[in-house]
Amino acid sequence: MRQRIxxxxxxxxxxxxxxxVVFFLIPVIMTAFFAFxxxxxxxxxxxxxxxxTPKIIKQFEANQTLDEKVITALGSSSYIVNKTNLARAKxxxxxxxxxxxxxxxxxxxxFASRRQFERALKKLKSRPRNTRALIKSTAHFSNSVLNTRYxxxxxxxxxxxxxxxxxxxxxxxxxxxxxxxxxxWTTDNFTTMFSxxxxxxxxxxxxxxxxxxxxxxxxxxxxxxxxxxxLPTGQSVFFRAIWxxxxxxxxxxxxxxxxxxxxxTGFISTVLGWFGMAPYNxxxxxxxxxxxxxxxxxGFVGASLGMILFSSAIQAIPTSILYASEVDGANRWQxxxxxxxxxxxxxxxxxxxxxxxSLLTSFExxxxxxxxxxxxxxxxxxxxxxxxxxxxxxxxxxxxxxAAMALVLVTIGISVSLLxxxxxxxxxxxxxxxxxx
Amino acid sequence: xxxLLDKFTKKFDDTVVINDMDxxxxxxxxxxxxxPSGCGKSTTxxxxxxxxxxxxxxxxxxxxxxxxxxxxxRNVGVVFQNYALYPHMSIYENIAFPLMVxxxxxxxxxxxxxxxxxxxxxxDLLERRPSQLSGGQQQRVALCRALVRRPDxxxxxxxxxxxxxxxxxxxxxxxxRIQQETGITAILVTHDQVEAMSMxxxxxxxxxGKVLQVTTPNDMYHNPQTDxxxxxxxxxxxxxxxxxxxxNQVLLNGSQLxxxxxxxxxxxxxxxxxxxxxxxxxxxxxxxNAVAGRISFIETQGRENLYDLTLDNGAVLRSxxxxxxxxxMGQTANWNIDTERVLVFDTNGQRLL
Numbered sequence: 001m002r003q004r005i006x007x008x009x010x011x012x013x014x015x016x017x018x019x020x021v022v023f024f025l026i027p028v029i030m031t032a033f034f035a036f037x038x039x040x041x042x043x044x045x046x047x048x049x050x051x052x053t054p055k056i057i058k059q060f061e062a063n064q065t066l067d068e069k070v071i072t073a074l075g076s077s078s079y080i081v082n083k084t085n086l087a088r089a090k091x092x093x094x095x096x097x098x099x100x101x102x103x104x105x106x107x108x109x110x111f112a113s114r115r116q117f118e119r120a121l122k123k124l125k126s127r128p129r130n131t132r133a134l135i136k137s138t139a140h141f142s143n144s145v146l147n148t149r150y151x152x153x154x155x156x157x158x159x160x161x162x163x164x165x166x167x168x169x170x171x172x173x174x175x176x177x178x179x180x181x182x183x184x185w186t187t188d189n190f191t192t193m194f195s196x197x198x199x200x201x202x203x204x205x206x207x208x209x210x211x212x213x214x215x216x217x218x219x220x221x222x223x224x225x226x227x228x229x230x231l232p233t234g235q236s237v238f239f240r241a242i243w244x245x246x247x248x249x250x251x252x253x254x255x256x257x258x259x260x261x262x263x264x265t266g267f268i269s270t271v272l273g274w275f276g277m278a279p280y281n282x283x284x285x286x287x288x289x290x291x292x293x294x295x296x297x298x299g300f301v302g303a304s305l306g307m308i309l310f311s312s313a314i315q316a317i318p319t320s321i322l323y324a325s326e327v328d329g330a331n332r333w334q335x336x337x338x339x340x341x342x343x344x345x346x347x348x349x350x351x352x353x354x355x356x357x358s359l360l361t362s363f364e365x366x367x368x369x370x371x372x373x374x375x376x377x378x379x380x381x382x383x384x385x386x387x388x389x390x391x392x393x394x395x396x397x398x399x400x401x402x403a404a405m406a407l408v409l410v411t412i413g414i415s416v417s418l419l420x421x422x423x424x425x426x427x428x429x430x431x432x433x434x435x436x437x
Numbered sequence: 438x439x440x441l442l443d444k445f446t447k448k449f450d451d452t453v454v455i456n457d458m459d460x461x462x463x464x465x466x467x468x469x470x471x472x473p474s475g476c477g478k479s480t481t482x483x484x485x486x487x488x489x490x491x492x493x494x495x496x497x498x499x500x501x502x503x504x505x506x507x508x509x510x511r512n513v514g515v516v517f518q519n520y521a522l523y524p525h526m527s528i529y530e531n532i533a534f535p536l537m538v539x540x541x542x543x544x545x546x547x548x549x550x551x552x553x554x555x556x557x558x559x560x561d562l563l564e565r566r567p568s569q570l571s572g573g574q575q576q577r578v579a580l581c582r583a584l585v586r587r588p589d590x591x592x593x594x595x596x597x598x599x600x601x602x603x604x605x606x607x608x609x610x611x612x613x614r615i616q617q618e619t620g621i622t623a624i625l626v627t628h629d630q631v632e633a634m635s636m637x638x639x640x641x642x643x644x645x646g647k648v649l650q651v652t653t654p655n656d657m658y659h660n661p662q663t664d665x666x667x668x669x670x671x672x673x674x675x676x677x678x679x680x681x682x683x684x685n686q687v688l689l690n691g692s693q694l695x696x697x698x699x700x701x702x703x704x705x706x707x708x709x710x711x712x713x714x715x716x717x718x719x720x721x722x723x724x725x726n727a728v729a730g731r732i733s734f735i736e737t738q739g740r741e742n743l744y745d746l747t748l749d750n751g752a753v754l755r756s757x758x759x760x761x762x763x764x765x766m767g768q769t770a771n772w773n774i775d776t777e778r779v780l781v782f783d784t785n786g787q788r789l790l
Contacts, residue, residue, distance in 0.1 A: 320521035323488050326508045327515045328535040329586065338534070342525040 028410055034403030035190075039183040041397045048182020050156035056178050056436055057146075066171055074175065077144035079117040081106045081183045089140035098137070114138055121317075189404035206381040210295070210359045216299035217355050218348060221306020226306075226336060229314050240307060248262075248305040255368040258297055259283060279290045283370055287377045292372050294378050296367050304350045313347040314340055353420040381409055438499045438589040438620050439464045440485065446493030447477070447484055455646045457494065462590075467616050467623045469633035471669070472643035477627045481643075482592050485624065486513040499590045512623075514583030518595040520575045522567035528578050529563040535586040548589055551746050553585045557615060573604040579613065582618060591623040593615065597632060609636055630670050634658070642666050663784040667714045673743055676754050677781075678713040687711060694752035697726045697776040711789065714780035720746065720756035724774040730754065732768050744772060 039045055057075045059065050066074075086103055092097065101124050111117035117138050121127055128134050150156035153176060159176070160167065167175060177184075193199050224243055226235035248253055261267045262282035269279040282289045317340065324341045363383035366372060372379035372387070387393075388400020440462040441532050447455040455477045462468045470478040483489045485496060487508030495504050506739065515621075522531050529550060530537075536546045554560045557577045567575055576596060583591055596612065597605045613636050616623050627633050631639045636653035641651045650662050654670075661667035665677050678696065680687040682705045686695040696713060698704070705711065718723075721744070733753065734745035748755045756772060764770065781789045 036550075290524045318519065318521065320517040320519055321523060323508075324515065324517060324521035324535070324582075325523075326488065327486050327511070327513055328538060328582065330534070330538045331509055334538045338538070339523060345525075 014189055031403045031406050031410060034399055035407040036185055036187060036404075037183045037400040038186050038188065039399040039403075040374070040401070043181065043183040045183065045399070048177060048180055049151055050153065051147070051149050051181050052177045053180040054146060059178070060174075062093050065086055065174055070167060070171060074145065076112070077114065077146065079114065079138060079141045080143050081109050081141055083141075085141045089137065092140055094137055094140070095126065095128075098124070100126070104346050114142075117141065125144045157305040181203065183400070186400075187399045192401070193404060193408070201376075202379050202381050202384045205377075205379055206360070208291075209298075209378075209380050210356060212291075213298045213302060213359055214352065214355050216295055217302035218351060220299060220303040221310055221347075221351065222344075224303060224307040225310035225314055226340070228311060229340075230332070240311065243300075243432055244304045246300040251364055251368060254301070255297065255365060258293065258369060262289075262293055284374045285370050287374065290378050294366055294370055297369055298359070298362070301365065302355055302359075306347075307356070309347045309351055310344055313344050317343050349424045353417070353424065356420075357417060360413055360416075361409060381405065385409065440483075440499075440590055440622060440624070441497040442481070442494070443497065444494035445484065445496060447480055447489060453646065455484075460641055460645070460648055460651065460772060462622055462624060462675070463638075464622055465620050466638045467613065467625060467636060469637035469638050469640045470624060470626045470643060471628070471630060471633040473628060473669075477642045477646040479594055480645050482515075482594055482626045484626060485590070486515050487511045489660040496573055501717045509785075512586065512589050513592055514586065514588035514592065515592045516576070516579045516583050516596045518598055520567075520579040521598075522575055522578055522582075524567055526566075527563065528559070528565050528567070528570070531567065531578060532581045532585050535582065539586070545761075549585055550581075553581045555612075556618065557584075571604075572600050573608060576600065576604075576608055577611070580615065584615070584621070589622070591621045595626055595628070595655045596638045597627070602622070602733050605632075612636065620773055625655060626735055631672065634670065642669060645742070660788075661714075661780065662788050664714060664780075664782045664788075667780055667782075671716055673717050673755050673757065675714045675716050676752075677782075678715060678748075678752050678754070680711060680712060680713065682707055682709040687713060689748065689752065692748060692752075694728050694748060694750070695726075696728065696779070698772060698776050698781065699779055701777070701783055705789060710784050712784070712786075714782060715754055715774060716778075716780075717743065717755040717757040719775040719778055720754050721758045722772065722775040725775040725777070727771050727773050728754070729769065729771045732764055732766055732770055735764070735766060744770075745765040746772060 052074065052366060054075070057071060060071050081102055086099055090099055102121070106120055106125065106294050109120070111120065114135075117391075121134060121138065123150065128137065129350050131266065145156075145159045148159070150159060156179065160172070162328060180376070224240070231239065263269070264279040264281040264285075266282075268282060269277075273279060280289075281310055283293050286288055322335065325335050330338065361382050363386060366378060366380060367381055367386070370378045372383050387403035388398050388405060390397060392398070442458055444453060444459040444740075445458045446453070447459075458481065470481060472478050478786075480489065484491055486504070487506060487510075491502060491504045495502055495527070497503070498511070505673055522557050523534065526534065532554065533546050534552045537551060541549075549564070552565060553720065557580055559574060559577045559581065562570060562574060562578070570578065579596075593612065595609055600608060609632060612625075625633070625637060634657075635655065639651060639653055640657055642649045642657065644665060650657060650666050652660075652685070656668060657669050661670065664677065668677075678687075678689055680689040680696070683695070684707065685700075685704065686697050688695055728746075730746040730748045732744055733747040734743075736743040740759050740760070744756045744758065746756055748754065754772075754774075
């Protein structure tokens with residue numbers, strides 16, 4: 001019997017568990033996984049190839065990571081006449097007479113540059129008459145590794161040794177790492193993140209954003225619920241419905257209305273224009289006005305949640321207690337201060353913790369309104385992560401770096417929730433099940 | 438302080454709940470507003486304390502017309518049915534609240550709270566929270582909070598309804614003691630006639646927004662002006678017999694049984710339809726006029742038994758008598774009715790005197 005009830009309980013929990021795994025656990029694990037790679041548009045998400053470019057050689061020169069001889073060898077494009085290269089040329093369809101002559105006259109010779117090799121080839125009788133064809137035929141004898149893609153590490157190493165560059169093991173490692181075009185495991189994302197001053201700027205922005213919007217939400221929510229509580233029923237329902245509109249209207253439309261309101265051709269500017277004020281873009285005109293608009297846009301959306309929770313909590317207060325406070329001589333303000341507010345403690349704490357967490361990760365209204373502007377001054381962490389990983393102006397999406405930013409956010413979010421759970425003793429709010437199994 | 442309701446009227450939108458009610462509560466008196474559910478007694482109480490606004494008439498505290506004074510300014514103490522203690526405050530804070538909102542200084546508040554707590558016997562509970570108290574203790578706290586500001590009038594809204602039977606007995610006498618010790622004018626709203634009769638100086642019996650009779654409990658029991666008043670007071674309740682006057686007797690409807698009219702009343706005309714109110718203690722006495730019937734029900738009450746005597750026309754008389762072993766269910770009995778004390782009403786329910 002006990003066993004069956006246990007399974008039944010699990011059965012009830014299963015959908016929630018699956019949801020948690022699919023929509024929370026797996027994304028978090030994937031984020032953590034990406035955060036320790038350098039994945040991006042440049043590397044792709046699958047494996048990579050080995051490609052040594054003149055740019056990399058230049059970097060070697062600049063950093064002096066390799067000695068000069070090795071660098072020259074890597075960069076050299078020598079031409080060798082040997083069996084392998086002859087076979088390669090034959091496969092490419094060069095005339096066998098021409099190849100036979102090369103084999104006979106030039107076998108085993110090495111030419112330091114194409115010009116030298118051409119000069120030698122021009123002396124051959126069976127050479128192509130066309131200069132261009134002649135130049136083209138030299139390519140098959142080139143041993144340069146530059147600008148050639150090698151699919152495996154083995155191929156790349158063989159090519160390097162064919163090139164004649166003799167590399168010791170550590171030098172080889174440096175060269176292969178630099179030439180690899182795929183993603184690799186790295187902790188660079190985090191070191192970069194914490195050393196960039198931009199990161200701290202965005203972090204402070206996020207803090208300001210969360211604190212101000214949260215304060216606005218709570219105080220405005222309280223204000224609305226208290227004022228509507230003292231209104232007659234019909235009016236209070238009407239006002240609550242109005243203040244619910246920001247929450248239920250689609251974000252794009254809602255922000256569009258704000259744009260219509262605040263832009264230099266918008267409502268406010270038009271009205272102020274009648275009084276002789278110059279048109280002004282309140283959304284992007286200055287840092288202060290941009291922040292004000294961002295906080296109001298988010299604040300009005302969030303205030304409705306507080307309003308609903310607080311209103312229902314106020315209505316749950318027994319009428320007789322409110323009557324009692326009135327006959328005890330308490331005026332409206334004293335009634336709110338001593339009777340209503342103390343009973344809203346739990347809803348306020350709940351709204352505070354819930355809103356903090358959702359604000360930390362929210363960026364959609366900022367993205368739609370100021371897009372982090374003007375000049376990145378209203379940029380917040382989640383928006384920055386979004387831009388880095390998914391929607392970059394330069395087109396170079398850095399999945400790994402963006403995931404690292406997101407991981408920081410996830411870590412902060414989980415720590416803050418655990419802190420709230422301890423601080424507000426949420427356990428006390430959850431009563432034990434009444435039905436014993 | 439004397440409380441006077443003068444042509445007091447209360448409407449909710451278009452529904453008239455109380456119409457032209459006149460009632461005087463004398464200084465230092467405990468008055469019961471007694472009546473069935475929905476008779477307007479709580480509405481009257483809430484109008485006196487100012488939670489409801491008067492729709493018409495006047496309410497006077499002494500000579501002061503408070504009809505348009507807010508409840509904050511009326512200086513009334515109210516004990517609510519569910520006590521309405523503030524759950525987030527300690528008992529001390531609960532009792533101190535009316536003084537605190539008046540901005541009385543802390544030392545004075547402390548003195549007053551301790552004095553009233555001592556009077557009501559809850560001096561040792563002041564540190565606790567309401568949820569840690571029993572119903573009776575919460576009741577006492579509510580009483581303290583109502584009394585601490587020395588109100589002009591103490592209003593009690595069914596204060597005993599949420600208590601168990603034993604506590605109810607205890608609190609009945611406690612409330613009466615405290616009211617008498619403080620000498621405060623008080624109004625008790627109740628639907629329980631025992632409460633009203635045992636605690637109060639006078640009872641105002643209400644029905645459908647009207648005061649039917651205002652008098653002392655004893656007088657109301659023995660001299661009800663209508664059959665409604667008679668039926669509302671007394672436990673077990675009064676039984677009614679319908680009949681026609683025939684000489685100095687009443688012939689019961691559908692029966693040959695005759696019951697003599699009390700000699701004290703003015704003789705109605707022959708053929709007048711009347712209702713006789715017979716209280717249980719008047720049946721089975723050693724004098725009066727015997728009626729025959731069948732014992733249809735016996736209820737054990739310990740010291741006494743309650744017997745139902747069904748007459749041949751189907752009417753049921755109740756009789757309360759010392760426990761008798763010679764009577765069993767279904768048996769016929771020939772019991773006396775003490776006809777001199779029977780109450781006679783006309784068909785409109787008015788008492789015939």
